[in-house]
Structures are given as structure tokens and as C-alpha cells.
Amino acid sequence: MDLKLEVVVIPVSDVDKAKEFYIDKLGFRPDADYPIQDGYRIVQVTPPGSPASIIFGEGLTTNPAGSAQGLHLIVTDIEEAVRELTARGIDVDGPFHDATGAFHHAGGTHRVPGLAPERTSYGTFASFADPDGNEWFLQEVTVRAPGR
Template sequence: MTVQSVAVVSVPVSDQDRAKAFYVDKLGLKLVREDDSIPGLRWIQVAPDGGGTALTLVDWFEQMPPGSVQGLVLRTDDLDADYKTFSANGVPFDGPPEQQPWATEAVLHDPDGNMIVLQQA
């Protein structure tokens, strides 16, 4: 057996509704699944429109406090346009896109302070 892909990455948040609104309404990810069939656990999963690795917005991992994710990379094909759109929608960036040796990147933060790198290769 061989690992084929990364299916889900957990992103710790303090308020799942606020996080869902941010990732769906501000970043444009799609709501893939929302399920509260297990008592005390609400599963909210979002993903890019084209599929790929999904994010689960979690509030139940004691060892993963909200805001503890640093360096989650989301790829885009038009960083300048996304930076302008997201900034206009109130997404907080550390600064404008910067060219790095490996790609052009801009760093943003979700409402809990999780650091996300928006990257155009």
C-alpha cells in the first residue's frame, strides 16, 4: 500500500461558524460537508472548488489551540487578483505579494490567527 495524497488537514478554530464564513465567503472555498451527527462534535469541511486537500475546521483538539496552524499553503493561479479581492473583503494580510525564490506569496490570517500563505508558483 502506498500513500496517495493528503485528504484532510485540521485547522483549529474557536468559532466554527465564524471560521466557515471566512473560508467560504472570504476565501471562496466550497463547503464540502457539515455534519453534527456525533454528539459534541461538529464536522465542517471546506475545499477548493476543484477538489484536492480539504480543510476541517475543528474545535475539539485540546492540543491544537485556535491559531496554532502556521504556514498552511493555498495555491492560486492569480495571486495579484486574489490579494486585491481578499483585501477588499477584509482579509488581513501581512503585506502585499512578494516574490520568493520558489514562488510569489502573500501571508494572510484567519479570524483565529492561523497563518496561511497564498502562493502562485
């Protein structure tokens, strides 16, 4: 049985502001905007090149706006991705790697500025947040682990 992650719901406080950020600033593809009824609106957008989408809107989650943490966007060249996002007016922290050489710690601890030693695949990150504070990471993957 295949189980494919296709949609992640993120909590936002202002749907139109989030839509502007994700579509106009980040360049996500607009897939849908359904204002079903007062207090219930569904907006779906997809990152360029991704088979998975995000949904935000009104009446979709009880989580507080800005509480999504650790969302990852995979890139093949993190330095270029950071340059592009910065040019789009997005405040990006990084590139950085974790002091352990593994996956990054929560909350910014153990961050070492710069690329992972030998620029190992899966080892370099950068981070940014949407207007509500939902936390996103860029992760550089140049060679996929077997089976991925």
C-alpha cells in the first residue's frame, strides 16, 4: 500500500496576507481558493517542483497561527536558493549545519554557520518564516540516500 503525503495544513491569521507571501514572494503555484462560506475558506498552493501542497485558510485547523514548525523544502543548491529568497525580500537564516553533523536541532541550538563539512547531502540548512511565524527550512540534497 502506498501512502503519499500530498497536503499539509498550516495555520495562518490572515489568509490574503499568507496567499500574497506564498504565491507572490515564494513563487508557489496557486491551485485553489474556495471561499465556501463565511469563516470557511480553503487556499491550496504548491511549491515549484513539489508533488505535495500546503493548504491554509479559515476554519481548517484549531492550531494557533504560526505554530507549524519544521516544514522542509528540499533544494539542490542551498546557496542559490538563499540568494533567490533574499532577492525576493525574504529574511533567511543560513546556510548552516548542525554541530552534531546530523539533522538540525529545534529552536536554533547547535547551529554552525556555513555549509556542512564536505557539503554532504542532507547536511546543510537555511530557515525562514512566513508572516505568522510558521517555520520553514531549506535542506540541501544533492545525492539521495538509497531507496529515496
